[in-house]
Amino acid sequence: MEDLGTFRIKFAYFHRAWDRESDSVQVLKSQGRRVLPHEFTLEMDGFIFCPECHTPISRRPKNKEKMTNGRNASFVHLPSYRHIGCNLRVNKGGGRRFETEEEAKKAIADEQLAIISAFIVERPEIKDVKKGNFDHSFIEDINGEVSDVPISRHTGESFKLPSKITTVSGLCRNFDDNYYKYFVFPGDTNARRLDSILVDVNRVNDICDIPKLYFGKVQSSVSGPWDHSIRMTKIFWNRSGDFLDFYFKQNNKDSKDHGIDDNCRGRIILMYGKVERNGLGLCLSNVGWGEFSLLPEKYKYLFEH
Ligand SMILES: [Zn+2]
Structure with a gap:
């Protein structure tokens, strides 16, 4: 998608009790409320988090929906977390690479990365579906092969990672969670965020x-x-x-x-x-x-x- 500069953080997670040090990202994603810049209220200050790096973020300007120049308010990172890298903070082209196979496997387990080896091509046979009313939630991802995926930070090295065969409907099901997640699409040589794919x-x-x-x-x-x-x-x-x-x-x-x-x-x-x-x-x-x-x-x- 086009570069929207500071407007890249489309939504934040709002969670009053979540702690970045001790709580898992899944808790933030499943229990947190997605908040748009114009929905931000002062009582949320300190409790909204970046959808990618999960550090606390803020809205600029904090107390009104428009800047003095008439532009809409947007979410911004806090300088105090500058040491934590985030691709929504800098305009980083390309994609994300991983230091070790373990790091990539952990990202998959944490649902921050998925390797897509293919999309389902044939219409699946599903019983008990009323005519003209196909329910896509029946379609589960199929486990693909463990394959060599070239997303290592080190040239020439690849990792053995599990892949899946999925559908675009599947990507759309929890689309806002997937929007800032990293995917390796068929044939890709790095992991890219869905919003940049x-x-x-x-x-x-x-x-x-x-x-x-x-x-x-x-x-x-x-x-x-x-x-x-x-x-x-x-x-x-x-x-x-x-x-x-x-x-x-x-x-x-x-x-x-x-x-x-x-x-x-x-x-x-x-x-x-x-x-x-x-x-x-x-x-x-x-x-x-x-x-x-x-x-x-x-x-x-x-x-x-
Ligand atoms: Zn961030």
Whole structure:
């Protein structure tokens, strides 16, 4: 995503009793309340924490929602924790690397890192699902292989780490927890935060053979009546370069199982794949069953600023 400078910390965790020295990060994430800059009140001061480094943070300005220059308030790190590295504090490109295999395994155990070896391609067979009402919460991650992952800080060294095979819907399920989590996507050579993995379709202006995780806002979606009809979902796109428009093309049945129908205008769609030519425009087309999802409405705020 684009660099939003000091606006990079989209939300903070608010927890009145959490202690960084003695309590686990999972406690903060599961019991803490997610607070946006405009929701901050003075009584929260001292009890809100960075979603990545988990140090206490503050809002600037503290007691009103706007700066004197009219800009919206934002969360900022405290100088007293400057010795603790955080990628939300500095504008650090690239990704995160690990000193030892143990450090990487601990990050996986602490749910701060996940190795994705693949996304589920085929539609899983699930019984007891009512027609037209596919419940994605049934889909569990599949354990992938333990494989050599090149995320060591030392050149040429890789770690043996467990991977999983998952779905984009799975990433969307607890999207705000995942937003600042590190992932190694298929083929990646470092761990990157999900917010920096996501690519706005409005930054795309040509075909691209490397699969990436794109997001965009649905402008319209239409399909023929049949399951096998191709549903043409048009994405809001600032025309640039030589191409006319941007579509997500997927068969009607799979689209509808993901909630993509004639009425999903305005929703955010996430899709993993290659950008191809589509007539005079561009598209992602016929991606795997687990490679796309509508973002639940409650997480839309992460894409608005
Ligand atoms: Zn931080």
